[in-house]
Amino acid sequence: MIRMEHVSRVLHGEVPVTLVDDVSLQIERGEFVCVMGPSGSGKSSLLYLLGLLDVPSSGTIWVDGQDTTGLDDDALGDFRLSRLGYVFQFHFLLQEFSVLDNVALPIRKLGRLTDEAARARASDLLDQFGLTGQHHKRPSQLSGGQRQRVAIARAMANEPLVILADEPTGNLDSVASANVRDMLRQLTRETNRSVVAVTHDASFASVADRRIGIVDGRIDMSWRPDGLA
Ligand SMILES: Nc1ncnc2c1ncn2[C@@H]1O[C@H](COP(=O)(O)OP(=O)(O)OP(=O)(O)O)[C@@H](O)[C@H]1O
Numbered sequence: 560m561i562r563m564e565h566v567s568r569v570l571h572g573e574v575p576v577t578l579v580d581d582v583s584l585q586i587e588r589g590e591f592v593c594v595m596g597p598s599g600s601g602k603s604s605l606l607y608l609l610g611l612l613d614v615p616s617s618g619t620i621w622v623d624g625q626d627t628t629g630l631d632d633d634a635l636g637d638f639r640l641s642r643l644g645y646v647f648q649f650h651f652l653l654q655e656f657s658v659l660d661n662v663a664l665p666i667r668k669l670g671r672l673t674d675e676a677a678r679a680r681a682s683d684l685l686d687q688f689g690l691t692g693q694h695h696k697r698p699s700q701l702s703g704g705q706r707q708r709v710a711i712a713r714a715m716a717n718e719p720l721v722i723l724a725d726e727p728t729g730n731l732d733s734v735a736s737a738n739v740r741d742m743l744r745q746l747t748r749e750t751n752r753s754v755v756a757v758t759h760d761a762s763f764a765s766v767a768d769r770r771i772g773i774v775d776g777r778i779d780m781s782w783r784p785d786g787l788a
C-alpha cells in the first residue's frame with residue numbers, strides 16, 4: 560500500500576537537523592501498524608512523510624504502486640484526498656459545520672458523488688462509528704471520544720487505502736481510548752484498509768499486527784514502551 564525506501568528528511572538551517580534518517584518500510588493491505596518511540600524521535604515526521612503531507616529530502620515513497628517523487632502540490636493533494644485519511648490528536652473538525660457536513664466535506668471536494676449521495680454516505684459512516692442521533696450537532700457539542708470518532712468517519716469519507724493517525728487517543732480517557740482503538744482495529748479487519756498509528760499508549764499498541772520503534776529518526780526494532788513485553 561505504502562512503501563518507502565531509504566527515506567530521509569533533513570531541515571537545512573544553520574545547523575542541519577535530521578528528522579528521519581534512512582528509513583525503509585512497507586505497509587501491507589489490511590495491516591494495523593503502530594509507530595512508537597521516545598518523544599522527539601521523529602514519529603510524527605515519519606507519519607507526515609507516509610501521508611504525503613511532507614516531502615522527503617532523499618529516498619522514494621510509493622503509494623498504491625505509484626512513485627510519488629516529484630509530484631507537484633496539486634497531484635499530491637489529489638493523492639491525499641482520494642487515497643489517504645488522517646486522524647490527529649486534536650480532531651481538526653470545523654466548528655462552524657455540523658458533524659454530518661464535516662464528514663461530507665471531503666466527499667464533496669473529491670466530486671465523485673452528488674451532494675445527496677455525499678450526505679448519505681457521511682450519514683452511513685457516522686452511524687457505523689456509533690454516532691446515530693449526533694449528525695446535526697456541532698463538534699463542540701460532542702465528547703472528546705465522539706469527536707475522535709467523527710474524525711475517523713471523516714478519514715474514511717473517500718474510502719482511503721490507508722489511514723494515518725498521530726496519537727489518536729492522546730486526549731482521551733481510557734474508555735474512549737479503547738473505543739477508538741477498537742474501531743480502528745475493526746476497520747482494518749472488516750474493510751481491508753491499513754492503519755498506521757503513532758501512539759504512546761501500550762494498550763493501543765498491544766492490538767497492532769506490527770510495531771515499529773523509532774529512535775533518533777531511525778527504525779529501532781528493539782525499542783519497547785513501558786508496559787509492553
Ligand atoms: N520544523 C521544525 N524545526 C526544527 N526542528 C523540528 C521541526 N519539526 C520537528 N523538529 C524536531 O525534530 C524531531 C522529531 O520531531 P517529531 O515531531 O517528529 O517527534 P515525535 O517523535 O513525533 O515526538 P512526540 O512523541 O513528542 O510527538 C524533534 O527533535 C523536533 O524537535
Ligand SMILES: [Mg+2]
Pocket residue numbers: 602603604725
Ligand atoms: Mg509527534
